[in-house]
Each structure stands twice: as C-alpha cells, then as structure tokens.
Amino acid sequence: MRVLVTGGTGFLGRHLVHALVERGHQVTVLYRSEKRLHHLPKDVQTIRGDVKDADSIQGCARGHEVVFHLAGEVAWGRRLRRRMLEGHLVGTRHLIAEAKRAEVARFILTSSAAAVGFSDDGTPLDEYAPFNGDRLNIGYAIAKRKAEEEVLREADAGFPGLCVNPSVIVGPRSPSFLSRVAQGRLRLAPAGGVNLVDVRDVVEGHLLAMEKGKPGTRTILAGTNLPLVDVFQQIQHLAGGEVNVRPLSRSYARLVAIVAEMASWINGRDAALAWDLATLTNRYAYYDATEAKQQWGWQARPLQETLSWALAQTGDNDKQARPR
Template sequence: MAIKVFVTGGTGFVGANLVRLLIQKNYQVRVLARNYSNLNNLKNLDVDIVFGDLNDTNLAEKMRGYKILFHVAAYYSLYQIDKNQLYNSNVLGTRSILKAAKQANVERIIYTSSVAAIGVKETGEIVNENYQAPVDKIIGHYKKSKYWAEQEVYRAIKDGQDIVLLNPSTPIGPFDIKPTPTGEIILRFLRRKMPAYVNTGLNLIDVRDVAHGHILALEKGKTGQRYILGNKNLSLKALLDELSLLTGLEAPERTLPIWLPLTFAWMEEYVLSPLGKKPGIPLDGVRMSKKPMYYDSSKAINELNISYRPIRDSLQDAIDWFVNNGYI
C-alpha cells in the first residue's frame, strides 16, 4: 500500500515540485487547494485535490487517513497592505492545520518555514540554524509572520506532535508560476529591464533540491529540529553575471545607492498606494537588501545527507521554463 501524504501549498512553486517528487516515489498524494487557486502546476498529475482554506474548521476530516502532512502553504507578500493576511494565513493558518493534524492522528509533519524566520546578523555574516535574530530586528511582516508561525510549531511539538522544520533559502527553477521575487529578477534581466542593481546578496538553491530535502527530512529529520535548505551564497551582481554568461545578454554594471529605491518604494507604498495605485517595489524588500542574506546549510548536508545540483544548471532551467511557458 502506498503511504498517504497530505500536502498544503501544492499548487505553488515549492509545493508543485514536491508533489511531483512524491508521485515519482509512489506516495499517494492529496493536495489542499483554495477554490480560486491556479491549478496549472498540478495539471495531468495523479493527485487528489480537495478544496478549502487553512483556517477551515473541517480540515481534520479532509486529512483523516493520511499518515504524513507536508505543510508547505504560506502567503507571501512584502507589501504593508497585506499585513493582516500574512498573519492570518501564516500564523493562524499554521496553528489551524497543526490542530487538525492532531485531531486526524497524522503521524509526522514536515513544516516548510523559511530562512526569513531566522533573520540575518547586523554584521551581514553567514548564519546557521543556531542563530535567531530578535523578532524586532526581523524586517517586514512576511518575515515576522514566518517567525511567529515557527513559534506555533514549537508549541505543537511541546504538546507531543512529531514535526521537523525546514528553512529553505531562495529557490529557483521550474514551475515558478507567480513568479517569486527571485524569478522576477531573472525575468527583468531577460526582458532587459534591469539597468542597475543594489549591493546585496542571497543564498540560492534549486527548487527541486528543496523538494528532495522535504523527503529526506521525512526519512531522517529529527523532531523539533530545523534545517536550512540552501546551496550557494551569491552577491546580486554575481547572480546577474551568471545570467549574462548563460544568455549572452549584458549584465548591468551600475550600482544604485540604496536611498534611491528606498525613496521610490516609500512613495509608492505610502503616497500612491492609498490612492489606488499598486506599488511596484515593496519597501520591505528594499530594506531587506541593505544586508546580504547568506546562510550555512551544513546541518542539512551532514544530517539529512542532501546534495545540491550546480546553481548554473538551476538558473538555466529557470530561464528555459520561463521562456517555454510564455513569460518572455
């Protein structure tokens, strides 16, 4: 008999890649999707889709009979206007799904957090799972919501639930349907709409390696532990140079002083947004870029035995997916 797994967020970037891998490994998959979700990432897949929301009162019934829960779903936005939805989905939604999993006698839960919940050091140095930024130093409501969602997870663990936490860094690769902020960087580069860049850095990982990390966490992860899933620390300039090598397009050479996008983003969010104009650059996103977001994933390598594919290959696959799906 195939092991039955329940997945939230299966229509999204990480979730869709996870669902594909679970099917390949002969798991029986049920996906929770909202009534208005874009289901393109699940097209032609052998999955059972049930419709609902993380805060529904009947989640336990939808989950009953499933041994494993992958709670991947999260609301992502860096805009101030989405504050309430961030906490409702990411914090209250996590509390709700964990409660339902307990009622449904789910045996093991893999919770997809984010390096956002860990934060960064003021010095900009590389950090691992042992570091935790004070919550008042974590920038933006998205990152804070992921921190508070982790606190819900730790409470559930203390109450007896078997949960492993995963903290992916910045995934890239196929099925970036929305796309993600990093996908947007790739697209802006491909569309030649990135004449300059800010001095920042991030950690990249192939989204398929993130999915593989979820399976490894199920098999080898320790209850109550969190594992950073991240591959390569790169400056934004180095990322753009990689894209240039792959595409033959010229990488920008000019840097932007941080005050310029800060001023522009502040004007959009606090002046134009109340007038009905959707902001193009989130203020919190610019504020985050003031410090490089570098992480050490040695723990996942040593304890989960995860391996990573070359980032250049991942970038090429991301480019190909965007091109083949009409984004360019």
C-alpha cells in the first residue's frame, strides 16, 4: 500500500517508517526540515510541507491509501502551550481535509494516553474514562484531546479516521529522563505513577490499527504501570549505577517548576520541570490496554526488557557520538 506519514522524522515516526518499509509498503514522509531525513530508509519518498500551512501540503495525500498523522509538538511548559495547541488542532484539520480530498481508506491519528486523562487513585484508565485533563489544565492533554475530537467528529460523518493512544514511549534516548537517570544525574522522581511502553510495541500497534482498527474509535497502547520512583530505580539498577532515588513532593515540584518556567522564557526552551508536570505529582498516568489486546491481539513486552534494550542502544549511540 501507499502510505503517507507526517512526523516521520521524529522518534516514533522513524521507527514506524522503517517498519512500514520492511513490510513492503511504499512510504511517503511529509517533512518540514531536511536536517533529519538521513535517519530514514533510502527508498522512501518525501514531500516538504508543514501541516499548519494548508497551502504547503496541498495534494500531499493524493495517491495514498493510508495516512498516519504523527506530527505535533510536545510541550509541557506554559511558554509553548498556545503554539502547541494550534499545531495539533489546525494541523489535524488541514491533514483531514487533504485525506478527504484524496479519499484515503484509513486515517490514523497518533494521539496520547494523556488525552484519556489521569488517575487520582492509581486505578488504570481505559478508553471510556471521563476526561479530566481540561479540569487539571494540562496543555498537552488538551491539545491531543482536541485533535482527537476533530478526527472522531469527521468519523461520525463517514470519514475513515481513528486514534491510537500510546502512553510514555520508551526507546533509545527516549524519554528525556532516561539518560540522566542512568548516569545518576537525576535522583529525584515526582511522586505518582506512569505507564511505559516499548516503541517497538507502539509501532506494532500502529500497524494493527491500519489492518484492524475501526473508524471512530480510540485505542490505548500501554505497557507497565509503575510508580515513577520505581522506574528510576530500575533504570539505575540496569545501568549498573548506585540505586539512590528519592520522591519529589508536589509542593517542592511546584516550587522547582516555577523557577523552571521562568527560565524557559529566558532560554527559549521548554521548562525542564514544567508546571503541568508538577501538577501531575501524586497522580497516576496509569492505563489499561485490554481493548487493544482483545480486539487486535496486541501485546506489550516486559518493562525490564524494554529498559535494557533502550539503555544498551543509548549507550552505543553515545559512544559513536564521542569524538575520537
């Protein structure tokens, strides 16, 4: 099949593009900058454009049967919130319009488990949990939720769109805290819990969505639910370092976040510990992937296997990047 992928130069996108090519699909990547194209397979086609600019992507889906929409900024800090929200909402609208004109057979939005919500008591949430990201005022969750709503609204009118909702994706050099924890540079973990899932399993979930997903649905791709302190300890143990992690209280996390948010306005980068992340301290990003398992036969591998692989790959990449 001919497949269009937005966000194909990003972390998850690159893994998905490689998997699609390996399975014999003809892949086109919509990209904004040429800087990261060298990470892609040689036989992919490319189109330059920005989903936020409707004119630049005109005709991008023509001749394609499937569209994977992964493009969208991830920002937890307040400085970039408005730009992120606009990118997800406007970008999704523009790409849906192109997909409709091209009469694609399947449109798959990569949303996030954050668009499902967050648990106050540690009970894993499924696809039907009431959304509380707006009440908590979590910008990333709101942006992903609004993009989902665009797809699902169109699906109600017959558009072949559906959503997949991965939790925190783990792979080489991701998430951002992986290397810092492994190297012992980050020893404070916000109280609360998180769900981690292997990037290879998320890719498999996307391929299953293409084959088995039903329009108008959202499907969680989640792996292991675990307190963040335990996650950090596992990373340190697997990295062979001293296991020494302490929980970070909500009050202290908010204090750190205030300083980090102020610094972000000066350095132009997203806050290291953003206010939205501090707000989630003592809450649980725990999710239930029963729907994907029962409907698609999808499975997530054990967390220790994922962390071991990710740390080994990250270490190899670091060695290759060092000057000789």
